[in-house]
Amino acid sequence: MYGDYLVMCGMVWSQFGKEDAGLELVRALSSPDQDVRVLARILLEQNHDASQALIGEALSRDEISVSTASLCGFERERESEVGKFGGEGWGFVGAA
Numbered sequence: 001m002y003g004d005y006l007v008m009c010g011m012v013w014s015q016f017g018k019e020d021a022g023l024e025l026v027r028a029l030s031s032p033d034q035d036v037r038v039l040a041r042i043l044l045e046q047n048h049d050a051s052q053a054l055i056g057e058a059l060s061r062d063e064i065s066v067s068t069a070s071l072c073g074f075e076r077e078r079e080s081e082v083g084k085f086g087g088e089g090w091g092f093v094g095a096a
Contacts, residue, residue, distance in 0.1 A: 010043030
């Protein structure tokens with residue numbers, strides 16, 4: 001049930017920018033359940049810039065720890081998967 005709730009919060013946060021929904025996701029980052037933390041991070045990443053600001057505010061109010069906030073350091077520019085493998089594209093190891 002809680003996972004479903006987080007997904008709904010993620011949808012509301014990413015589509016409408018409702019701060020209450022985003023704050024629920026930020027709170028979930030401190031959950032003792034690893035799956036909940038991962039889900040919250042993924043959902044926050046969908047609204048990248050606003051989520052960074054929200055996490056910064058939560059950090060400044062001591063609502064989350066520095067280590068929790070650092071886990072959400074979304075990379076602004078990601079290297080493409082093709083670029084990681086030398087630009088050659090995907091291949092199969094040992095293919096004849």
